[in-house]
Amino acid sequence: MSVPYNHHEVEQKWQKVWDGENAFKTSDDYSKPKYYALVEFPYPSGQGLHVGHPRPYTALDIVARKRRMQGYNVLYPMGFDAFGLPTENYAIANKIHPRIVTKNNVERFKGQLHSLGYSFDWDREINTTDPEYYKWTQWIFLKLFKAGLAYKSEMPINWCTSCKVGLANEEVVNGVCERCGSEVVRKVKSQWMLKITDYAEKLIQGLDTVDYVERIKVSQKNWIGKSQGAEVDFVLSGKEDRLRIYTTRPDTLFGATYMVLSPEHPLIDKYKDEIGNWDQVVAYREMASKKSDFERTELSKEKTGVAVMGLTAVNPVNGQEIPIWISDYVLMSYGTGAIMAVPAHDERDWEFAKKFGLPIIEVVAGSPVSVEEAVYTDVASGTLCNSDFLDGLSVAQAKEKIISFLEERGIGSRKTNYKLRDWVFSRQRYWGEPIPVVFCEKCGYVPLDESELPLELPEVESYMPTDSGDSPLAAMTDWVNTVCPCCGGPGKRETDTMPQWAGSSWYFLRYTDPHNDRELASKEALNYWMPVDWYNGGMEHTTLHLLYSRFWHRFLYDQEIVNTPEPYQKRTSHGMILGSNGEKMSKSRGNVVNPDEIVRDYGADTLRTYEMFIGAFDLSAAWSEDGVKGCRRFLERVWKLQDMITEGDGYSADLETKMHQTIKKVSGDFESLKYNTAIAAMMALINEFYRKNAVTRGEYKTLLILLNPVAPHITEELWEAAGFEGRLYQASWPEYDEDKTVESTVEIAVQVNGKLRLTINIARDEEKDAVIARAKEALGDKLSGNIVKEIYVPGKIVNIVAK
RNA sequence: GCCGGUGUGUCGGAAUUGGCAGACGAGGCAGACUCAAAAUCUGUUGGUGGCAACAUCGUAUGGGUUCAAGUCCCAUCACCGGCACCA
Numbered sequence: 076m077s078v079p080y081n082h083h084e085v086e087q088k089w090q091k092v093w094d095g096e097n098a099f100k101t102s103d104d105y106s107k108p109k110y111y112a113l114v115e116f117p118y119p120s121g122q123g124l125h126v127g128h129p130r131p132y133t134a135l136d137i138v139a140r141k142r143r144m145q146g147y148n149v150l151y152p153m154g155f156d157a158f159g160l161p162t163e164n165y166a167i168a169n170k171i172h173p174r175i176v177t178k179n180n181v182e183r184f185k186g187q188l189h190s191l192g193y194s195f196d197w198d199r200e201i202n203t204t205d206p207e208y209y210k211w212t213q214w215i216f217l218k219l220f221k222a223g224l225a226y227k228s229e230m231p232i233n234w235c236t237s238c239k240v241g242l243a244n245e246e247v248v249n250g251v252c253e254r255c256g257s258e259v260v261r262k263v264k265s266q267w268m269l270k271i272t273d274y275a276e277k278l279i280q281g282l283d284t285v286d287y288v289e290r291i292k293v294s295q296k297n298w299i300g301k302s303q304g305a306e307v308d309f310v311l312s313g314k315e316d317r318l319r320i321y322t323t324r325p326d327t328l329f330g331a332t333y334m335v336l337s338p339e340h341p342l343i344d345k346y347k348d349e350i351g352n353w354d355q356v357v358a359y360r361e362m363a364s365k366k367s368d369f370e371r372t373e374l375s376k377e378k379t380g381v382a383v384m385g386l387t388a389v390n391p392v393n394g395q396e397i398p399i400w401i402s403d404y405v406l407m408s409y410g411t412g413a414i415m416a417v418p419a420h421d422e423r424d425w426e427f428a429k430k431f432g433l434p435i436i437e438v439v440a441g442s443p444v445s446v447e448e449a450v451y452t453d454v455a456s457g458t459l460c461n462s463d464f465l466d467g468l469s470v471a472q473a474k475e476k477i478i479s480f481l482e483e484r485g486i487g488s489r490k491t492n493y494k495l496r497d498w499v500f501s502r503q504r505y506w507g508e509p510i511p512v513v514f515c516e517k518c519g520y521v522p523l524d525e526s527e528l529p530l531e532l533p534e535v536e537s538y539m540p541t542d543s544g545d546s547p548l549a550a551m552t553d554w555v556n557t558v559c560p561c562c563g564g565p566g567k568r569e570t571d572t573m574p575q576w577a578g579s580s581w582y583f584l585r586y587t588d589p590h591n592d593r594e595l596a597s598k599e600a601l602n603y604w605m606p607v608d609w610y611n612g613g614m615e616h617t618t619l620h621l622l623y624s625r626f627w628h629r630f631l632y633d634q635e636i637v638n639t640p641e642p643y644q645k646r647t648s649h650g651m652i653l654g655s656n657g658e659k660m661s662k663s664r665g666n667v668v669n670p671d672e673i674v675r676d677y678g679a680d681t682l683r684t685y686e687m688f689i690g691a692f693d694l695s696a697a698w699s700e701d702g703v704k705g706c707r708r709f710l711e712r713v714w715k716l717q718d719m720i721t722e723g724d725g726y727s728a729d730l731e732t733k734m735h736q737t738i739k740k741v742s743g744d745f746e747s748l749k750y751n752t753a754i755a756a757m758m759a760l761i762n763e764f765y766r767k768n769a770v771t772r773g774e775y776k777t778l779l780i781l782l783n784p785v786a787p788h789i790t791e792e793l794w795e796a797a798g799f800e801g802r803l804y805q806a807s808w809p810e811y812d813e814d815k816t817v818e819s820t821v822e823i824a825v826q827v828n829g830k831l832r833l834t835i836n837i838a839r840d841e842e843k844d845a846v847i848a849r850a851k852e853a854l855g856d857k858l859s860g861n862i863v864k865e866i867y868v869p870g871k872i873v874n875i876v877a878k
Numbered sequence: 879g880c881c882g883g884u885g886u887g888u889c890g891g892a893a894u895u896g897g898c899a900g901a902c903g904a905g906g907c908a909g910a911c912u913c914a915a916a917a918u919c920u921g922u923u924g925g926u927g928g929c930a931a932c933a934u935c936g937u938a939u940g941g942g943u944u945c946a947a948g949u950c951c952c953a954u955c956a957c958c959g960g961c962a963c964c965a
Contacts, residue, residue, distance in 0.1 A: 290882060297881065300964065322965060335965090378963090409964045416965085422879085423963060494964050614883095614959075651959090688903070690891060694884075695958075702890065705903050711918090752892065755902035762902090765919085824898035829946045831898055866945055872897045876945045 077796075080714040082678025086788045090192060098804055099143075099151070099194040105603045107148040112139045113583055113643075115612035115620075116154040116201075118575075119180035121165060124187040125660065126668045126686070126698065127652045131611045133683045134649065134692060136193050137745055137784035138609060143194075144780065144808040150604055151194055152586040154201035155181050159575045163506035167538050173506045177204055187671065191679045192787050194804075199589045203578030208585065209508040210529035211595040212577050215627060217511060217522050218634055224270040227520065230499055234262035234544060241503045241544050261364060264544060267510060267571065269498040271626045275299050277640075278625055287646040288693070291617045298618045300494025305478050306411065307487035309334065309388040311342075312396055318342060318388055321410030321492055324417065325481070326473035329462035330438035331415035332428070334388050334399045335380065337407040338363045343383065351384030356401065363403040378404060378427045390415075391486045392477075393463065402427065410492055438462045439470060498623065500574060505538045505547040507572030515559035515566040524560055530568075546570045579620060580627040583607050583642060595636070602638050610643040617648060647748060650695035652686070657697045668698050680786035681707040687750035687785055709754075710789055712761055713782065716770050717793060723771035732818055733763060734774060738811035741781045750785070757782055772797070777809045825850045826874040832857055843867045850875065 093099065112135045117128060139151035157177045166173040181202065188195070201208055219225045233242040237257030247259050271278075279299055282292050304323035311318055318334065336343060338360045343350070350356060359381045380402030387396050404423055405414055418428035419437040428435055439457040459465040464480075465473045481487030501510070511523040511530045523530060533554040538547050548570040549555065559566035581595070587604040588596035612620070628642040653659060654666025661667065673682045685706040690696035726734045737760045744753035760778065764770040770778075776799055783790040783803050794803035822834050823846070835853050837846050847865050850873040851858060864876040 294882070294960085298962095300962090302964080304965080320965085324965080404963050404965090406962075406964065408962080414965045421965065423965075492964080494962070496962080618960080657958095688890090696890075699890065699904075701904050705890095709903085715918095751890095752902080755892075758902055822898085826898085826946075829897095829944095834898070864945055866897090868897055868946095872946085874897080874945055 077715065077717045080711055080789070082680065082789070083675075085792045086190070086192065086674075086679050089788045089791050090189065092791075093192075093194075093804070096802075098802070099196055100198060101150045101152075101196045102148050104148060105599065108146070109150065109603060109608075110139070110142040110147040111150045111587075111604050111607045111609075112142070113152070113586075113607045113610045115616060116156050116579070116582060117184060118159055118161075119155050119157055119177060119184045120161060121176070121180055123180075123183050124670050125652075126670050126673070126682075127660070129191055129670060129682060130652060130686045130689075130692075131613075131649045132188070132191070132193055133686055133785075134748070134750060135609065135611055136683075137687070137750065139194055140784040140787065140804070141742075141745055141808060143804070144783075144806060146807075150199075150586065151196065152199045152201075152589075153188065153193070153195040153197070154199075154582060154586070155184065155203065156575065156579050156582070157181065157202055157204040158507045158573075158578060160504070160506075163504060163538055166506070172534075173538065174204070177202075190674050191670070191683065194787075199586050201582060201585050201589050203508075203582065204506075206529040206531050207592070209578065211585065212508050212573065212581070213511045213523075213528050213530060214525060214595065215581060215631070216508075216573070216577070217525065217528075218636075219269060219630065220512070220522050222630070222634070224273065224630065225500070226268055226270065227265050228268045228497075229263050230266040230268070231261040232264050232266075232503070232544070233259050235259055241540065262544065264501075264503075266499050266501040267569075269500050269626075271498045271623070272493060272495055274626050274629055275301070275493040275495050277629055278622065281625065281629065281641050285641050285644060285646070287643075288648060291621070291646055291648060294617050295622060298495065298622060301491065302494075303489070303491050305481065305487050306490045307391065307415065307481060309391060309415065311346075312387045312389055314346075316342065316345070318399075318413055319411045320413045320415050321490060322415060324420065324474075325477045325487070326459060326462075326465065326468075326470055327417040327420050327438050328390070328392050328415070328477055329465065330417040330419050330436045331390055331397065332418060332434045332436055333397050333416045335405045335414050335416050335424075335427070336383070336399060336401050337405040337412040338401045338403055339407045340401070340412050343401065346386055349385045352381070355381050356383060359401060378402065378423070378430050380404075380427065380431065382431075391481070391484075398433070400427075400431075408496060409494065436461055438465075498576075498626075500577075501571035502574050503540050503544055503546045504572050505532070505535060507574065508577055509548070509572055510569040512569040513557055513559055513566040514569065515562060515564060517564055518559055518561040520569075521559055521561045521566070527560075532572075546572060548572070576620065576623050580624045581631070583610075583624075584628075584631075584637065601636075605637060606639045606641060607643045609645045609647070611647045611649060614648045614650075617646075621646070648693055650691070650693055652689070653695055653697045655698045655700070660698075666698075673703060677703055677707045678710075678788075680710055680789045684710065684754060684786050688754045690751060692748040692750055709758055709761075710786060712765070713778070713786075714789065714793065716761065716764060716775060716778075717796060719764060719768055719770050720775055720797065721769045721771050724773045724776075725771065726774055726777075727767075727769075727771055729767075730763060730774060731815060733760065734777060735811040735815040738777065738781065738809050739813075739816050742808070742811070745784065754785065779803060780806050780809055821870050823870065824872045825853065826872060827854065827858060828876055829874060839870060843869075847873060847875070 114131050114135050135151065139149050142149045162173045162176050166176050203209060216225065233247050235242055235252040235257055237252065237255045242252060242259060251257060252259055279296060279301060282295060302323050304321060305325040306319055306321050307325065308317040308319050343356065347353060380400045383399045383401060386399050388399055389396055405412065416424040416427065418424040418433060418435045420439055438459060438461050440460040457470050459468050459473045465476060468476060478489050509530045509532055511528060513521050513523065515521055533551050535547050535551055540547055541549050555568050555570060557566050557568055584596050584601065588600035591597055624642060628637060629640055631637045632640045654664060656666055658664055658666060670682060681703060685703045688706055689702060737756050740756040741753045744750065775797065779790045779794050791803045817839060819839055820836050821839055822836050824831055825833050825835055833853060835849060837849065846867055858875060858877060860877040862875060862877050866874040
């Protein structure tokens, strides 16, 4: 009899062996085929590892281990995205330097990750707060700056009137400061911006070349938000100025019955003296400026606005004079900050028109509802009416015709717009990468020379932002005052730091050559390893992080620093692990599960197996302690198989098909995020061994290899105990024979009029006529009436239709 | 409000993408082992009717397409996630 399964001993033993043997060190042998598997590196929070972390890490650990067994040179690295707000706030509250806080948290995370037996190559660990790392983050910023993609702009920030600090959106709760509950207002500050909008088209087109889960592509595209339409100039009655608007529906121009400007629109200031109700306009503006974007959204139900008295516009196609309104549902940041309102065919315009009693003219007939109820009409359908020379045309035809009409007269043109906005790159914070720029009265903003990098964060007394809203660095006059790299005169360093997104926008490049002190990574390493073959991360990062890192990578490609336009060949997402009550795990809900306790009580292999078995990988799943026990029981049953081993390096005759089927199933499922059904297949296989109370050495060996990526410690131990050659992690992935995965006889269902009546066994390759004849015979008097149709789906089903 | 996702036994979830709904696991029930319990092993387990063979209903709801629908189409409801009223 075998000794009982002691997960503690087994796991400690093998983790030591793997460390000692450098088992998972990535080779620099560039002649081998490569595989680069990547998971999002964690933010080392003070709470330590969450049970949500092991889900994606285990999934790609499975892929990495399988690839190694298939002969690939595998890069499966790990690091820490350690700059950020929570660490800084913790440091402020506890008067500890954020560097120390980070160091402690990283150590804890590493210990926890190690206890789970991941095959990361720790020699390649990176940390975004390491000056040797952020040197290159700063270096990329300088490249962007020199390429004209970094610029300064006035942008509003959230400003707490009581704490006198700028706040992240996350710190503003219901319009008030999360910490002190005081009012938060928008305060304009000069901020560094990155021109991601220059890359909008490239970022859309790049999606056609990669293998991302469809909904991820959709969210990237929706975020960039390309739309095609036209810009049209409306003349202001009796004025020289023209009011330019953007519309995706130029075909509905005849239905424009009023205009709406964003409250901040500059034309309003220009005609200040002629506006009859200026006080009202100012009051409305003030109200709108207090609203955050989120509030504007929340208040979406009730439209607000003010008519601008004394200004009217002329519809260029029919000469009609129409009123001008201002409303905060029109944003200055999109299009031209002004719209023509077509209430008959736009839901928002319709609501607005109804509320303020503005005229509604239907210009696309065939809307399913009356004018009273009219809403936006589908672009592809409908015929124009009430539109003079457009009458009778389809929407698509009308669009073309009106654009030509406008272009001929010089009053409008075709225009493509993007929702995407430039990236606000400044933070008034301490714990981030310093922006390597000096301001000089004479030369303006001057980049540091590359040789000056890294520009390290100086030691400061206090991490609190200053009263003026500047970063804590602004108080460090010794550091701030420097010389201009351009003219040698007096200069001041930029005191804002970079956002947390910066370090994570290129980290996957650094893993390919993490200790290089001359380049961000060598050409050879980048050419060999990039692109990342498979990148998995959370759904919450499928817009911003994914887009930002694709933008930087595409820029570096244009700079000929990397050799592929897209960084990630394949991108998948995992679902969240919820508490046992089905709600998000959080301290306040009291439903947090600590992975350390699961490792202690059941073992890392059980935790890994459970997290893979819990449900469909891309959907969220609720934690269940009973489920953990079930997986532990499965591993116990695997352990006890060692007492049933019989001689024979091959597969026993009655299980040969099952073995080949299982190899095929597990191999395929590991590639397609179906870890739960792969494990189910292995459970079913061992149930067969139990039924017979026997397993041949050959069957046992195959099972251990298949299970190894999921539960690496226990399988390695059993491999050694059974006396198989070498280490299991060095074994070869088993092959299957397609011919042997199919049974020679199959059971098929026999239906009459689509209802199951019975099943029969047939030879797999039996002809249709023969199968149907046997089905009829078996049915006997269950079959009555005239046979109308006979259907045979090979190997599946017979359906006889009778009347 | 908009966008995306999900809805299947008592529970977590399967279903080769239109072909025997409920694999695998959990829980329940029964049996074996035990003085007993736990652990372990074996069997059983969607509802209704029937001693049974079997029949019948059943994948959020209501329609539809099809020889055949959890899967496709239309409408509706509920829940989860994201959001920048994007003209």
